Every structure is written in structure tokens, then in C-alpha cells.
Amino acid sequence: MKPDFxxxxxxxxxxxxxxxxxxxxxxxxxxxxxxxxxxGERTVQGVLEKALEPLGVSARPMAAGRTDTxxxxxxxxAHVDVGHQIPADVMRRAxxxxxxxxxxxxxxxxxxxxxxxxxxxxWRSYSYRILNARTQSxxxxxxxxxxxxxxxxAPMRHAAxxxxxxxxxxxxxxxxxxQTVRTVFSCEVRSIPVRRSPDEQLxxxxxxxxxxxxxxxxxxxxxxxxxxxxxxxxxxxxxVLASKDRAQAGKNVASHGLYFLEAGFEPWARE
Amino acid sequence: MKPDFxxxxxxxxxxxxxxxxxxxxxxxxxxxxxxxxxxGERTVQGVLEKALEPLGVSARPMAAGRTDTxxxxxxxxAHVDVGHQIPADVMRRAxxxxxxxxxxxxxxxxxxxxxxxxxxxxWRSYSYRILNARTQSxxxxxxxxxxxxxxxxAPMRHAAxxxxxxxxxxxxxxxxxxQTVRTVFSCEVRSIPVRRSPDEQLxxxxxxxxxxxxxxxxxxxxxxxxxxxxxxxxxxxxxVLASKDRAQAGKNVASHGLYFLEAGFEPWARE
Numbered sequence: 001m002k003p004d005f006x007x008x009x010x011x012x013x014x015x016x017x018x019x020x021x022x023x024x025x026x027x028x029x030x031x032x033x034x035x036x037x038x039x040g041e042r043t044v045q046g047v048l049e050k051a052l053e054p055l056g057v058s059a060r061p062m063a064a065g066r067t068d069t070x071x072x073x074x075x076x077x078a079h080v081d082v083g084h085q086i087p088a089d090v091m092r093r094a095x096x097x098x099x100x101x102x103x104x105x106x107x108x109x110x111x112x113x114x115x116x117x118x119x120x121x122x123w124r125s126y127s128y129r130i131l132n133a134r135t136q137s138x139x140x141x142x143x144x145x146x147x148x149x150x151x152x153x154a155p156m157r158h159a160a161x162x163x164x165x166x167x168x169x170x171x172x173x174x175x176x177x178x179q180t181v182r183t184v185f186s187c188e189v190r191s192i193p194v195r196r197s198p199d200e201q202l203x204x205x206x207x208x209x210x211x212x213x214x215x216x217x218x219x220x221x222x223x224x225x226x227x228x229x230x231x232x233x234x235x236x237x238x239x240v241l242a243s244k245d246r247a248q249a250g251k252n253v254a255s256h257g258l259y260f261l262e263a264g265f266e267p268w269a270r271e
Numbered sequence: 272m273k274p275d276f277x278x279x280x281x282x283x284x285x286x287x288x289x290x291x292x293x294x295x296x297x298x299x300x301x302x303x304x305x306x307x308x309x310x311g312e313r314t315v316q317g318v319l320e321k322a323l324e325p326l327g328v329s330a331r332p333m334a335a336g337r338t339d340t341x342x343x344x345x346x347x348x349a350h351v352d353v354g355h356q357i358p359a360d361v362m363r364r365a366x367x368x369x370x371x372x373x374x375x376x377x378x379x380x381x382x383x384x385x386x387x388x389x390x391x392x393x394w395r396s397y398s399y400r401i402l403n404a405r406t407q408s409x410x411x412x413x414x415x416x417x418x419x420x421x422x423x424x425a426p427m428r429h430a431a432x433x434x435x436x437x438x439x440x441x442x443x444x445x446x447x448x449x450q451t452v453r454t455v456f457s458c459e460v461r462s463i464p465v466r467r468s469p470d471e472q473l474x475x476x477x478x479x480x481x482x483x484x485x486x487x488x489x490x491x492x493x494x495x496x497x498x499x500x501x502x503x504x505x506x507x508x509x510x511v512l513a514s515k516d517r518a519q520a521g522k523n524v525a526s527h528g529l530y531f532l533e534a535g536f537e538p539w540a541r542e
Contacts, residue, residue, distance in 0.1 A: 027409045072410060075466070096406065104409045106466065135367065138298045138375045139343060139414070195346070195377065 013113050017083045020091060021111035022061070024048075027102040028072040028255065029142045034063050044103055048078075051098035055091065056084030064117045064263035065124045066214060070255035072143070074127075075106070077263040079117040112269065120269030123185060125208040125261040128221045128253065133200035144202065145257035151203060151228035153191045159227040159234035160187040160205070162241065163220060170244035172223075174215035174252065180244075182216070184209040189224065203228075206261070215252050222250030284384055288354045291362060292382035293332070295319075298373040299343040300413045300527065305334050315374055319349075322369035326362065327355030335388045335534035336395045337485060341526035343414070345398075346377070348534040350388040383540065391540030394456060396479040396532040399492045399524065404471035415473065416528035422474060422499035424462045430498040430505035431458040431476070433512065434491060441515035443494075445486035445523065451515075453487070455480040460495065474499075477532070486523050493521030 013019060024044070032041035036049070045061055052058045061080040067073060086094070092108035099105070114120065129144035131137055136146045163184050170180040185208045192202040205224060207217050223240060226232040232240075232250070240248045284290060295315070303312035307320070316332055323329045332351040338344060357365070363379035370376070385391065400415035402408055407417045434455050441451040456479045463473040476495060478488050494511060497503040503511075503521070511519045 025406075025409045027412075074410070092406075101407070101412050102409050104406050106406050135296075135363075135375050135377050136372070138296045138373050139345070141298075141372055143410070 013081055014083070017081050018085075019079055019081050019111045019113060019115060020088055021107075021109050021115060021117070022078045022080065022105055023107040024063075024073055024076040024078055025104045025106055026073045026076070027142075028067065028070045030102060031069065033068045033071065034066070034076075036060075044073075047100055047103060048080075048095070051095050052080065052082075054098070055086060055094055056082060058082040058084075062117050064121045065126075065260050066212070067258075067260050068215070068255050071258045071260065072256075073260040075262045076260050077117050077121070077265075079111060079115060115265065115269040117263070120266045121211075121263050122266050123208055123210055123264045124212065125206060125263075126212075126217045127259045127261050128205040128207075128217065129257045129259070130203040130205070130221075130225070131194070132203055133194060133197070142256050145254055147225065149229055150199070151201075151225070152230065153189055153201070153203060153228065155230075155234040156203070156205075156224045156228045157189045159224055159232075159237040160189050162235075162237040163187045167241050168244055169213055169216055169241070171240050171246055171249045172216045172219035173213045173246065174219065177213055180213060182209060182211060182213060187220065218252040218255065218258060219246075219249050221253045221257075224250070225253065226250040284352055285354070288352050289356075290350055290352050290382045290384055290386060291359055292378075292380050292386060292388070293349045293351065293376055294378040295334075295344055295347045295349055296375045296377055297344045297347070298413075299338065299341045301373060302340065304339045304342065305337070305347075307331075315344075315347075318371055318374060319351075319366070322366050323351065323353075325369070326357060326365055327353060329353040329355075333388050335392045336397075336531050337483070338529075338531050339486070339526050342529045342531065343527075344531040346533045347531050348388050348392070348536075350382060350386060386536065386540040388534070391537045392482075392534050393537050394479055394481055394535045395483065396477060396534075397483075397488045398530045398532050399476040399478075399488065400528045400530070401474040401476070401492075401496070402465070403474055404465060404468070413527050416525050418496065420500055421470070422472075422496070423501065424460055424472070424474060424499065426501075426505040427474070427476075427495045427499045428460045430495055430503075430508040431460050433506075433508040434458045434478075438512050439515055440484055440487055440512070442511050442517055442520045443487045443490035444484045444517060445490065448484055451484060453480060453482060453484060458491065489523040489526065489529060490517075490520050492524045492528075495521070496524065497521040 034044045036046045059081040061078050063078040088108045092105050095105045131144040131146045132151045166183045169182045187207045194202050305315045307317045330352040332349050334349040359379045363376050366376045402415040402417045403422045437454045440453045458478045465473050
């Protein structure tokens with residue numbers, strides 16, 4: 001039996017227990033996302049639990065953000081409560097020795113009891129990569145969405161501005177959610193030249209927000225894609241938002257272009 | 272029976288045949304290099320031949336540079352002689368539809384009979400990527416060599432200068448070769464910050480040369496690595512070269528950090 005701490009309010013840890021803050025990188029290609037699934041699919045939380053097990057008693061690790069099947073992470077923040085005294089940096093090395101090579105623990109440090117990867121998280125950032133080129137890439141095929149039709153970045157950038165700020169993102173919600181108001185601090189679109197070809201580009205869309213609805217980033221990117229293709233005018237994105245109607249927004253783009261980048265925490269929760 | 276044209280001197284193609292120039296990208300992870308092997312391993316030349324077969328009669332494709340097991344290509348140049356009249360761009364699309372997704376034909380154009388991917392090639396460029404970070408990367412594990420010990424880039428850059436120009440590269444030859452004098456036009460080392468950490472870097476070593484000995488780039492990188500680790504002084508690289516002794520140079524680094532970038536051609540062979 002594992003204790004499963006998931007406090008809304010910080011609660012004291014049991015005597016002799018401590019909290020570790022982890023920063024994780026993973027290649028999402030062969031994972032059914034972060035969260036342990038009832039059907040027993042391979043998940044990051046699952047392989048992490050398995051790697052933690054022989055090191056002593058621990059609770060179930062928690063992560064700052066949702067990541068579905070195929071989504072990658074460059075700096076996911078997680079925490080785990082452990083009932084032993086193995087030093088944090090020894091834990092980092094022991095976990096890396098035990099984890100499969102498609103997950104790495106970049107950092108493992110002791111954190112205060114006030115730190116909680118989910119409830120003390122103040123912002124999360126995601127990046128979405130689009131290869132806008134005539135031919136798919138062999139090397140980037142699991143790392144970016146391939147779009148062969150020419151995308152115009154200027155209107156995408158203009159449209160992205162409309163999404164910044166506090167809005168009701170119901171039009172970007174993939175499932176019923178009680179509360180669909182979210183704050184997006186920034187949504188930036190940039191174009192990077194590739195293959196020495198003036199017609200080809202790698203487009204990176206970076207979104208920073210307080211928190212996100214399920215599939216919200218992928219719906220935002222799908223909508224910006226329609227703008228880049230000229231199917232939707234950049235100003236219409238404001239109307240899509242106002243409609244609160246999922247059918248007005250673009251389709252969710254594929255998960256293999258999405259990366260969880262970073263998470264920032266409330267001042268009172270920082271180590 | 273396939274005709275196998277490999278002329279040292281440009282020879283006329285048979286009546287009704289034409290030459291196509293291909294630019295290829297591939298992910299070397301699951302290939303035993305370019306060249307078809309006697310033992311039937313999966314090679315890029317092999318899968319390309321198989322994709323060409325149903326499109327009509329063709330000779331064996333040839334490539335500009337050697338690439339061993341695990342080496343990637345971003346812009347390998349190849350050519351293939353075909354005995355049919357399918358337009359080049361239709362060929363490109365037909366090949367991409369038939370090839371496995373870890374090889375892509377980025378470009379396919381008609382070339383003159385004087386063009387030969389190997390014998391009219393004037394220069395080749397390779398890049399080698401080193402992730403110099405405390406922890407291995409989940410996403411880059413098949414794309415860069417991981418070196419956890421701190422590497423000093425300045426001496427590596429200084430050492431690289433000694434390799435530029437016409438030299439006898441016998442100290443970097445992995446097998447007996449009749450002629451070991453080669454011309455390296457440039458050897459550049461650059462450091463790119465990663466993971467927002469001041470201690471971590473991605474090191475890219477780019478080498479441009481007329482042609483290379485087998486494993487020469489990997490031996491050069493192995494030697495620069497010794498310099499970066501402080502095991503060899505940058506000036507000693509000149510002595511390693513002068514020794515013509517393979518034992519003096521650094522070990523060949525792993526192939527998964529190596530990329531064939533580009534090839535340039537003699538003016539008389541250009542389309």
C-alpha cells in the first residue's frame with residue numbers, strides 16, 4: 001500500500017518523510033503520457049514509480065502539467081515524497097541508472113513541504129514545433145508536425161496576440177470542464193530557417209500560461225495553423241474565443257510536436 | 272541483371288537512359304550505413320534500390336560520401352541512372368511514398384552525364400554533435416554524443432586550426448589506405464547553450480574537406496575531445512598529425528553524433 005498524498009492545502013509530511021523536487025526530460029514517442037493508466041500502458045509516472053521502488057518507500061510522484069500520449073518534456077517539474085534519507089543527488093544518479101533511456105532526471109533536490117509540483121505551480125510553458133517544408137524530415141519525424149503547405153507566420157503572430165490575457169477558453173476545451181477561464185501570459189510564434197531553403201521554415205509556437213485546459217495548447221496551435229494557411233483571418237481568432245464553441249476553433253494538432261518546457265513556482269513554495 | 276555504372280571517367284549513358292541527382296536525409300539509427308552489405312543488413316542504398324525497382328529499370332544508386340552504421344545524413348547527394356522517362360519531381364514523390372519514413376528524398380532533379388555524386392564531388396561537409404551536460408538527454412540520445420565531463424571549447428577550437436589545410440592524415444586512418452594526404456578546408460568548433468544552464472553546452476564540430484579517409488572525422492573529433500578534456504594540449508595536435516601514427520590520435524567517437532551535411536560539385540558537373 002502506497003500513501004498517495006495529493007493535498008489542495010499543504011499538509012505536513014509524515015514523520016521521517018521528505019519531499020524531492022525533480023526536473024525531468026522525456027521522449028514521448030513510446031509513452032502513453034505521464035499518468036499511470038488503468039489499462040497498464042507505459043507511462044512516465046509508471047516507469048518512475050518502478051525506478052523509485054527499490055530505493056525505499058515513496059509516494060506516487062506528481063507532475064506540474066498534463067502531458068498526453070506522444071507529448072515530449074524538456075523540463076517537466078515533478079515531486080515525490082520519500083520515506084528514506086538517500087541524498088537527493090544520489091537519488092538522481094540512482095534513478096537515471098534505473099530508468100529507461102527515454103526518461104532522464106535532470107535535477108533532484110530537497111524541497112520544502114510547501115512545494116507541490118501542481119498546487120504551488122504559478123506558470124507552465126509549452127512549445128509546439130512545425131516543420132513547414134516540401135518534404136517530411138527523417139530526423140525530425142517524431143519531433144515536429146510536418147505541414148507541406150506554405151504557412152504565413154506574420155498573421156499567425158498577429159492572431160496569437162488575441163489569445164494573450166485572461167479569457168474564457170471554452171472554444172479550446174476538449175472535454176466538459178467546470179471552469180474554462182484561463183490566463184495566457186504570452187503566445188509567441190517564431191520562424192527559424194531550415195535546409196538553406198528560403199521556402200522552408202521551422203515554426204515554433206511558445207505558450208506560457210498559469211494553467212491550461214486539456215488539449216488547449218494543441219487546439220490553439222490548430223487554430224493558428226488555419227490562420228497560417230489563410231483559412232481563417234488573424235482577427236477572427238477573437239471571435240473564435242468569444243464563441244466559446246469548440247467547433248469554431250481549429251482541430252487539435254498531433255501530439256508529437258508538443259513539448260512541456262518549464263514550470264515556475266509561487267515564491268512561498270520555492271526551496 | 273542490373274547495369275552497375277561506376278565510371279572513373281564520365282562515360283556516355285546507354286540510349287534512353289538519364290541521370291538523376293538526389294538529395295537525401297536519413298536517420299541513421301536503424302541503418303547499417305549507406306552501402307549494401309553482403310550479409311544483407313538494412314542499408315540506405317538497399318532500401319532506395321527497393322523503392323526504385325517498381326518504377327522501372329535503374330542502375331545502383333551512388334552517394335557522395337561514406338557513412339557507416341548509425342551515421343545520419345541531412346543532405347547526402349546521390350545519383351541514379353534510370354532507363355525510363357518518369358519526370359524527376361514525380362520520382363521524388365513516388366520514392367518518398369515507397370521509402371520507409373527514416374529516409375526522405377529532399378530533392379530529385381535531372382543531372383548531366385558529367386555529374387557523378389562521387390567523382391565530380393569537390394567537397395563534403397560533416398557535423399559532429401556533442402552534448403556536454405551532467406545528464407544524458409532523452410530526446411537527443413540517438414542524435415548527439417553525451418560527454419558529462421566539462422569540455423573546454425577554446426583549446427578545441429585552437430587545436431582544430433592545426434588540422435586545416437593539406438596534410439597526411441595517416442594518424443587518423445582506421446585502415447590501410449594507399450594515399451592518406453587529404454585537404455581539410457575548415458574545421459570549426461562552436462558551443463551552443465542548452466537547458467538554460469551556464470555549465471552545459473552543445474558542441475558542434477563542422478569539418479569541410481575535399482574528401483576523407485574512412486573514420487577520419489570520428490578520429491578528428493576523438494582527438495579534439497582529448498584536447499577539450501585537457502588530456503592533450505591544443506598544440507600537440509600538430510605532432511599527432513606529424514607522427515602519422517594512429518595510436519597518437521584520439522579514439523574514434525561513436526557514430527550517432529555524426530551527420531553528413533552537404534556536398535559541393537565541380538563547375539563542369541553542375542546541372
